[in-house]
Protein backbone atom coordinates (compact mmCIF):
# COMPACT_ATOMS: atom_id res chain seq x y z
CA UNK A 267 0.00 0.00 0.00
CA UNK A 268 2.84 2.38 0.84
CA UNK A 269 4.66 1.58 -2.39
CA UNK A 270 1.56 2.74 -4.30
CA UNK A 271 2.52 6.29 -3.28
CA UNK A 272 5.88 6.09 -5.06
CA UNK A 273 4.69 7.12 -8.51
CA UNK A 274 1.68 8.62 -10.23
CA UNK A 275 0.55 12.20 -10.74
CA UNK A 276 0.56 13.00 -7.02
CA UNK A 277 3.88 11.51 -5.92
CA UNK A 278 6.44 13.61 -4.06
CA UNK A 279 9.04 11.01 -5.09
CA UNK A 280 8.67 12.05 -8.72
CA UNK A 281 9.49 15.78 -8.53
CA UNK A 282 8.84 18.00 -11.56
CA UNK A 283 10.15 21.33 -10.28
CA UNK A 284 12.93 22.84 -8.15
CA UNK A 285 10.91 23.15 -4.92
CA UNK A 286 9.67 19.56 -5.21
CA UNK A 287 13.21 18.35 -5.89
CA UNK A 288 14.33 19.93 -2.60
CA UNK A 289 11.45 18.23 -0.79
CA UNK A 290 12.22 14.86 -2.38
CA UNK A 291 15.89 15.25 -1.53
CA UNK A 292 15.02 16.05 2.08
CA UNK A 293 12.79 12.99 2.20
CA UNK A 294 15.59 10.67 0.99
CA UNK A 295 18.06 12.30 3.42
CA UNK A 296 15.62 11.80 6.30
CA UNK A 297 14.84 8.23 5.25
CA UNK A 298 18.55 7.32 5.16
CA UNK A 299 19.28 9.16 8.43
CA UNK A 300 16.44 7.45 10.23
CA UNK A 301 17.36 4.15 8.56
CA UNK A 302 20.81 4.43 10.12
CA UNK A 303 19.34 5.26 13.54
CA UNK A 304 17.02 2.28 13.23
CA UNK A 305 19.87 -0.08 12.37
CA UNK A 306 21.97 1.30 15.27
CA UNK A 307 19.11 0.77 17.73
CA UNK A 308 18.51 -2.79 16.53
CA UNK A 309 22.24 -3.59 16.82
CA UNK A 310 22.37 -2.15 20.35
CA UNK A 311 19.25 -4.07 21.27
CA UNK A 312 20.67 -7.37 20.00
CA UNK A 313 23.96 -6.64 21.74
CA UNK A 314 22.09 -6.27 25.01
CA UNK A 315 21.09 -9.93 24.79
CA UNK A 316 24.67 -11.13 24.49
CA UNK A 317 25.74 -13.08 27.55
CA UNK A 318 28.53 -11.17 29.29
CA UNK A 319 30.75 -11.63 32.26
CA UNK A 320 29.44 -9.61 35.17
CA UNK A 321 31.46 -6.43 35.75
CA UNK A 322 31.78 -5.16 39.28
CA UNK A 323 31.39 -1.34 39.41
CA UNK A 324 31.45 0.99 42.32
CA UNK A 325 28.27 3.11 42.79
CA UNK A 326 30.17 6.19 41.50
CA UNK A 327 31.24 4.32 38.37
CA UNK A 328 27.71 3.06 37.94
CA UNK A 329 26.36 6.63 38.05
CA UNK A 330 28.91 7.88 35.52
CA UNK A 331 28.08 4.97 33.23
CA UNK A 332 24.34 5.71 33.18
CA UNK A 333 24.92 9.47 32.91
CA UNK A 334 26.93 8.87 29.75
CA UNK A 335 24.00 7.04 28.14
CA UNK A 336 21.48 9.67 29.22
CA UNK A 337 23.58 12.58 27.95
CA UNK A 338 24.71 10.86 24.77
CA UNK A 339 21.50 9.11 23.79
CA UNK A 340 19.02 11.55 25.29
CA UNK A 341 20.56 14.93 24.50
CA UNK A 342 23.52 14.81 22.08
CA UNK A 343 22.02 12.35 19.58
CA UNK A 344 18.57 14.01 19.25
CA UNK A 345 20.22 17.47 19.35
CA UNK A 346 22.51 16.65 16.44
CA UNK A 347 19.70 14.96 14.45
CA UNK A 348 17.33 17.88 14.88
CA UNK A 349 20.06 20.39 14.05
CA UNK A 350 20.89 18.50 10.85
CA UNK A 351 17.21 18.43 9.95
CA UNK A 352 16.86 22.17 10.51
CA UNK A 353 19.99 22.94 8.49
CA UNK A 354 18.45 21.18 5.49
CA UNK A 355 14.77 21.83 6.17
CA UNK A 356 14.72 25.57 6.83
CA UNK A 357 16.40 26.60 3.54
CA UNK A 358 14.10 24.20 1.66
CA UNK A 359 11.03 25.90 3.12
CA UNK A 360 12.61 29.30 2.55
CA UNK A 361 13.09 28.64 -1.15
CA UNK A 362 9.34 28.15 -1.57
CA UNK A 363 8.60 31.54 0.00
CA UNK A 364 7.74 34.30 -2.40
CA UNK A 365 10.74 36.61 -2.09
CA UNK A 366 11.41 38.86 -5.06
CA UNK A 367 14.94 40.24 -4.93
CA UNK A 368 15.51 43.81 -6.14
CA UNK A 369 15.93 43.84 -9.91
CA UNK A 370 14.00 40.59 -10.40
CA UNK A 371 10.75 40.70 -12.36
CA UNK A 372 7.96 39.64 -10.02
CA UNK A 373 6.49 36.29 -11.12
CA UNK A 374 3.05 35.57 -12.52
CA UNK A 375 0.43 35.56 -9.76
CA UNK A 376 -2.41 33.03 -9.74
CA UNK A 377 -5.03 33.15 -6.98
CA UNK A 378 -6.59 29.96 -5.70
CA UNK A 379 -9.65 29.96 -3.43
CA UNK A 380 -10.75 26.78 -1.67
CA UNK A 381 -14.47 26.02 -1.40
CA UNK A 382 -16.25 23.00 0.01
CA UNK A 383 -15.41 21.01 -2.26
CA UNK A 384 -14.00 22.68 -5.30
CA UNK A 385 -11.32 25.14 -6.38
CA UNK A 386 -11.79 28.63 -7.71
CA UNK A 387 -8.85 29.85 -9.83
CA UNK A 388 -8.37 33.53 -10.63
CA UNK A 389 -5.88 35.12 -13.02
CA UNK A 390 -5.66 38.78 -12.05
CA UNK A 391 -5.37 41.17 -14.98
CA UNK A 392 -5.79 44.84 -15.79
CA UNK A 393 -9.06 44.26 -17.68
CA UNK A 394 -10.45 42.20 -14.78
CA UNK A 395 -9.81 38.68 -13.54
CA UNK A 396 -10.12 35.58 -15.67
CA UNK A 397 -11.92 33.01 -13.52
CA UNK A 398 -12.02 29.23 -13.90
CA UNK A 399 -12.53 26.31 -11.55
CA UNK A 400 -10.99 22.92 -10.80
CA UNK A 401 -8.47 23.24 -13.64
CA UNK A 402 -5.40 25.35 -13.09
CA UNK A 403 -3.27 26.37 -16.05
CA UNK A 404 0.20 27.84 -15.39
CA UNK A 405 3.22 28.79 -17.49
CA UNK A 406 6.05 26.21 -17.39
CA UNK A 407 9.74 26.94 -16.87
CA UNK A 408 9.27 30.02 -14.68
CA UNK A 409 8.31 30.58 -11.04
CA UNK A 410 4.61 31.20 -10.38
CA UNK A 411 3.35 32.74 -7.17
CA UNK A 412 0.17 31.22 -5.79
CA UNK A 413 -1.93 33.38 -3.48
CA UNK A 414 -4.25 31.04 -1.66
CA UNK A 415 -7.21 31.60 0.62
CA UNK A 416 -10.53 29.97 1.50
CA UNK A 417 -14.17 30.95 1.18
CA UNK A 418 -15.36 28.74 4.06
CA UNK A 419 -13.29 26.29 6.16
CA UNK A 420 -9.55 25.53 6.18
CA UNK A 421 -8.29 23.74 3.08
CA UNK A 422 -4.72 23.16 1.91
CA UNK A 423 -3.25 23.64 -1.53
CA UNK A 424 -0.86 20.88 -2.54
CA UNK A 425 0.67 19.99 -5.90
CA UNK A 426 3.01 17.20 -4.69
CA UNK A 427 5.10 17.02 -7.88
CA UNK A 428 5.78 20.78 -7.74
CA UNK A 429 6.41 21.42 -4.04
CA UNK A 430 5.20 21.66 -0.47
CA UNK A 431 1.67 22.28 0.70
CA UNK A 432 0.23 25.46 2.12
CA UNK A 433 -2.87 26.09 4.23
CA UNK A 434 -5.81 28.00 2.76
CA UNK A 435 -7.31 30.01 5.60
CA UNK A 436 -10.52 32.04 5.49
CA UNK A 437 -9.74 35.76 5.84
CA UNK A 438 -6.03 35.40 5.14
CA UNK A 439 -3.89 35.08 2.01
CA UNK A 440 -0.93 32.70 2.09
CA UNK A 441 1.67 32.63 -0.64
CA UNK A 442 3.81 29.91 -2.13
CA UNK A 443 6.13 29.94 -5.13
CA UNK A 444 6.21 26.89 -7.37
CA UNK A 445 7.74 26.13 -10.73
CA UNK A 446 7.21 23.35 -13.27
CA UNK A 447 10.38 22.48 -15.23
CA UNK A 448 8.50 21.30 -18.28
CA UNK A 449 4.99 21.49 -19.67
CA UNK A 450 2.89 18.68 -18.25
CA UNK A 451 -0.14 17.67 -16.22
CA UNK A 452 0.07 17.33 -12.43
CA UNK A 453 -2.41 16.21 -9.84
CA UNK A 454 -3.22 18.36 -6.83
CA UNK A 455 -5.30 17.58 -3.82
CA UNK A 456 -6.82 19.39 -0.87
CA UNK A 457 -4.52 18.37 1.96
CA UNK A 458 -6.51 19.48 5.00
CA UNK A 459 -9.65 17.64 6.05
CA UNK A 460 -12.50 20.00 5.14
CA UNK A 461 -15.70 17.97 5.39
CA UNK A 462 -17.41 14.90 3.91
CA UNK A 463 -16.22 15.40 0.34
CA UNK A 464 -12.60 16.30 1.17
CA UNK A 465 -11.42 13.22 -0.78
CA UNK A 466 -13.17 14.50 -3.89
CA UNK A 467 -11.40 17.81 -3.93
CA UNK A 468 -8.92 17.15 -6.67
CA UNK A 469 -7.37 19.84 -8.85
CA UNK A 470 -6.10 19.31 -12.38
CA UNK A 471 -2.90 21.34 -12.87
CA UNK A 472 -1.59 21.91 -16.37
CA UNK A 473 1.70 23.65 -17.17
CA UNK A 474 1.91 25.09 -20.69
CA UNK A 475 4.75 26.80 -22.57
CA UNK A 476 4.52 30.58 -22.02
CA UNK A 477 3.06 31.37 -25.49
CA UNK A 478 0.36 28.69 -25.18
CA UNK A 479 -0.46 29.95 -21.71
CA UNK A 480 -0.97 33.48 -23.10
CA UNK A 481 -3.23 32.14 -25.87
CA UNK A 482 -5.22 30.16 -23.30
CA UNK A 483 -5.63 33.23 -21.10
CA UNK A 484 -6.52 35.59 -23.97
CA UNK A 485 -9.21 33.22 -25.17
CA UNK A 486 -10.86 33.52 -21.76
CA UNK A 487 -10.70 37.31 -21.87
CA UNK A 488 -12.73 37.57 -25.06
CA UNK A 489 -16.52 37.51 -24.73
CA UNK A 490 -18.25 34.24 -25.62
CA UNK A 491 -19.84 34.28 -29.08
CA UNK A 492 -23.62 34.51 -29.54
CA UNK A 493 -25.07 31.03 -29.46
CA UNK A 494 -28.49 30.84 -31.15
CA UNK A 495 -28.43 27.03 -31.37
CA UNK A 496 -28.58 26.74 -27.58
CA UNK A 497 -31.03 29.56 -26.84
CA UNK A 498 -33.41 27.24 -24.94
CA UNK A 499 -30.61 25.77 -22.80
CA UNK A 500 -29.37 29.26 -21.97
CA UNK A 501 -32.90 30.18 -20.94
CA UNK A 502 -33.13 27.10 -18.68
CA UNK A 503 -29.75 27.98 -17.23
CA UNK A 504 -30.82 31.51 -16.34
CA UNK A 505 -33.91 30.12 -14.65
CA UNK A 506 -32.37 27.25 -12.66
CA UNK A 507 -28.62 27.68 -12.38
CA UNK A 508 -27.57 31.30 -12.85
CA UNK A 509 -27.96 32.18 -9.16
CA UNK A 510 -25.01 29.93 -8.29
CA UNK A 511 -22.92 29.70 -11.44
CA UNK A 512 -21.20 32.33 -13.51
CA UNK A 513 -21.02 32.03 -17.27
CA UNK A 514 -19.18 35.02 -18.73
CA UNK A 515 -21.65 37.41 -20.35
CA UNK A 516 -24.69 35.47 -19.12
CA UNK A 517 -24.74 35.18 -15.32
CA UNK A 518 -22.83 36.16 -12.19
CA UNK A 519 -23.54 33.43 -9.60
CA UNK A 520 -20.70 32.81 -7.17
CA UNK A 521 -21.81 29.90 -4.99
CA UNK A 522 -20.63 27.27 -7.44
CA UNK A 523 -17.77 26.89 -9.92
CA UNK A 524 -17.47 29.31 -12.84
CA UNK A 525 -18.71 27.40 -15.90
CA UNK A 526 -17.55 29.78 -18.67
CA UNK A 527 -15.01 27.29 -20.05
CA UNK A 528 -16.46 24.07 -18.65
CA UNK A 529 -16.31 22.38 -22.09
CA UNK A 530 -12.51 22.62 -22.07
CA UNK A 531 -11.97 21.03 -18.64
CA UNK A 532 -10.50 17.61 -18.03
CA UNK A 533 -12.80 16.58 -15.18
CA UNK A 534 -16.10 17.37 -13.50
CA UNK A 535 -16.96 17.81 -9.84
CA UNK A 536 -13.31 18.43 -8.80
CA UNK A 537 -12.11 15.13 -10.23
CA UNK A 538 -15.13 12.93 -9.51
CA UNK A 539 -15.60 12.06 -13.17
CA UNK A 540 -13.76 12.54 -16.46
CA UNK A 541 -15.15 15.08 -18.88
CA UNK A 542 -16.44 13.12 -21.86
CA UNK A 543 -19.51 13.07 -24.06
CA UNK A 544 -22.66 13.04 -21.94
CA UNK A 545 -20.70 13.63 -18.72
CA UNK A 546 -22.39 16.90 -17.79
CA UNK A 547 -25.91 15.51 -18.21
CA UNK A 548 -24.83 12.56 -16.06
CA UNK A 549 -23.43 14.94 -13.42
CA UNK A 550 -26.68 16.93 -13.40
CA UNK A 551 -28.78 13.79 -12.93
CA UNK A 552 -26.62 11.90 -10.42
CA UNK A 553 -24.20 14.31 -8.70
CA UNK A 554 -25.66 13.71 -5.25
CA UNK A 555 -24.86 10.00 -5.51
CA UNK A 556 -21.49 10.59 -7.21
CA UNK A 557 -20.44 13.14 -4.59
CA UNK A 558 -22.92 12.83 -1.70
CA UNK A 559 -23.44 15.97 0.33
CA UNK A 560 -21.91 18.34 -2.24
CA UNK A 561 -23.29 21.87 -2.14
CA UNK A 562 -25.24 21.71 -5.38
CA UNK A 563 -28.90 20.81 -4.82
CA UNK A 564 -30.18 17.88 -6.89
CA UNK A 565 -32.43 18.85 -9.76
CA UNK A 566 -34.92 15.98 -9.61
CA UNK A 567 -37.64 18.47 -10.45
CA UNK A 568 -36.22 19.06 -13.93
CA UNK A 569 -37.17 16.89 -16.93
CA UNK A 570 -34.42 14.59 -18.28
CA UNK A 571 -34.82 16.45 -21.53
CA UNK A 572 -33.94 19.76 -19.85
CA UNK A 573 -30.87 18.27 -18.18
CA UNK A 574 -29.70 16.79 -21.46
CA UNK A 575 -30.23 20.09 -23.24
CA UNK A 576 -28.23 21.90 -20.53
CA UNK A 577 -25.52 19.22 -20.71
CA UNK A 578 -25.23 19.44 -24.51
CA UNK A 579 -24.82 23.21 -24.32
CA UNK A 580 -22.35 23.28 -21.41
CA UNK A 581 -20.24 20.51 -22.94
CA UNK A 582 -19.56 22.79 -25.91
CA UNK A 583 -19.04 25.87 -23.82
CA UNK A 584 -15.44 26.68 -24.44
CA UNK A 585 -13.77 29.92 -25.46
Ligand code: HEC
Nearest residue numbers: 383384399400506507510521522523534535536560561562
Ligand atom coordinates in the same frame (compact mmCIF):
# COMPACT_ATOMS: atom_id res chain seq x y z
C1 HEC B 1 -27.37 26.32 -4.87
C2 HEC B 1 -26.34 26.54 -5.83
C3 HEC B 1 -26.30 25.76 -7.13
C4 HEC B 1 -27.28 25.62 -8.11
C5 HEC B 1 -28.70 26.18 -8.10
C6 HEC B 1 -26.69 24.86 -9.17
N1 HEC B 1 -25.39 24.52 -8.84
FE1 HEC B 1 -24.09 23.53 -10.05
N2 HEC B 1 -22.75 23.46 -8.53
C7 HEC B 1 -22.88 24.09 -7.31
C8 HEC B 1 -21.75 23.76 -6.49
C9 HEC B 1 -21.50 24.24 -5.06
C10 HEC B 1 -20.93 22.91 -7.25
C11 HEC B 1 -19.62 22.25 -6.82
C12 HEC B 1 -19.92 20.87 -6.33
C13 HEC B 1 -18.68 20.11 -5.95
O1 HEC B 1 -17.93 19.71 -6.85
O2 HEC B 1 -18.47 19.92 -4.74
C14 HEC B 1 -21.59 22.76 -8.55
C15 HEC B 1 -21.05 22.03 -9.62
C16 HEC B 1 -21.57 22.04 -10.89
C17 HEC B 1 -20.91 21.48 -12.07
C18 HEC B 1 -19.53 20.86 -12.08
C19 HEC B 1 -18.54 21.98 -12.20
C20 HEC B 1 -17.11 21.62 -12.24
O3 HEC B 1 -16.28 22.55 -12.19
O4 HEC B 1 -16.73 20.46 -12.30
C21 HEC B 1 -21.74 21.70 -13.13
C22 HEC B 1 -21.49 21.31 -14.58
C23 HEC B 1 -22.92 22.36 -12.62
N3 HEC B 1 -22.77 22.56 -11.26
C24 HEC B 1 -24.00 22.73 -13.39
C25 HEC B 1 -25.18 23.24 -12.86
C26 HEC B 1 -26.38 23.43 -13.64
C27 HEC B 1 -26.53 23.15 -15.13
C28 HEC B 1 -27.33 23.92 -12.79
C29 HEC B 1 -28.77 24.25 -13.07
C30 HEC B 1 -29.60 23.12 -13.49
C31 HEC B 1 -26.70 24.06 -11.48
N4 HEC B 1 -25.42 23.62 -11.57
C32 HEC B 1 -27.33 24.55 -10.35
C33 HEC B 1 -23.93 24.90 -6.92
C34 HEC B 1 -25.13 25.03 -7.61
Ligand SMILES: [Cu+2]
Nearest residue numbers: 456458460464
Ligand atom coordinates in the same frame (compact mmCIF):
# COMPACT_ATOMS: atom_id res chain seq x y z
CU1 LIG C 1 -10.03 19.25 2.11
